[in-house]
Amino acid sequence: MFSIIAVVGKNRELGKKGGLIWRLPGDMKFFREKTLGHKVVMGRKTYESIPGGKGLEGRENIVLSRKSGDAEAIIRELACSNEEVFVAGGGSVYQKMLPYSARLYLTEVDATDAEADTFFPEFDKDKYTRVELGKGEDNGIKYTFSQYDKK
Numbered sequence: 001m002f003s004i005i006a007v008v009g010k011n012r013e014l015g016k017k018g019g020l021i022w023r024l025p026g027d028m029k030f031f032r033e034k035t036l037g038h039k040v041v042m043g044r045k046t047y048e049s050i051p052g053g054k055g056l057e058g059r060e061n062i063v064l065s066r067k068s069g070d071a072e073a074i075i076r077e078l079a080c081s082n083e084e085v086f087v088a089g090g091g092s093v094y095q096k097m098l099p100y101s102a103r104l105y106l107t108e109v110d111a112t113d114a115e116a117d118t119f120f121p122e123f124d125k126d127k128y129t130r131v132e133l134g135k136g137e138d139n140g141i142k143y144t145f146s147q148y149d150k151k
């Protein structure tokens with residue numbers, strides 16, 4: 001199964017100028033704990049934005065690019081597995097993977113950013129069951145960890 005994992009602003013902001021918007025250590029810890037040891041699917045641009053140039057350590061990084069391999073075949077193969085495969089962005093990959101993802105882990109930030117240039121796709125919250133997993137605050141910015149499971 002695919003689980004999307006993302007941090008989003010009040011207007012579904014995801015990123016700006018190729019990077020993340022907010023620096024939230026508590027969210028990074030959550031992301032690491034959830035994804036460690038698992039397969040993580042991401043777009044080529046997100047992969048290249050990860051410092052160090054080697055992707056996420058301790059996880060199998062599966063990078064989608066039109067220049068290498070057939071994304072549809074990769075998705076088909078992973079969709080059949082029983083393990084939880086994480087979808088870690090960015091905007092284009094969330095858009096692509098939303099219909100295939102039974103679960104969304106969204107860190108919902110109580111802030112906006114008018115300079116954002118990448119957004120999470122709109123989705124119908126009525127079609128999901130929401131569970132609140134916790135709350136956090138970093139650098140004066142409050143956020144809520146939510147889990148959405150498709151009904």
Ligand SMILES: NC(=O)c1ccc[n+]([C@@H]2O[C@H](COP(=O)([O-])OP(=O)(O)OC[C@H]3O[C@@H](n4cnc5c(N)ncnc54)[C@H](OP(=O)(O)O)[C@@H]3O)[C@@H](O)[C@H]2O)c1
Nearest residue numbers: 007015018019020043044045046065066071089090091092
């Ligand atoms: N807030 C969050 O949780 C979060 C998480 C991750 C990223 N982000 C932010 O999101 C932004 C990047 O998002 P983005 O949408 O610009 O880029 P992206 O989704 O990370 O990467 C886009 C690239 O992925 C490849 N790709 C996408 N869909 C594909 C498909 N169907 N088949 C094959 N390849 C495909 C293409 O690579 P090629 O050009 O090589 O063909 C495409 O140019 C950054 O600002 C980043 O910081 C935010």
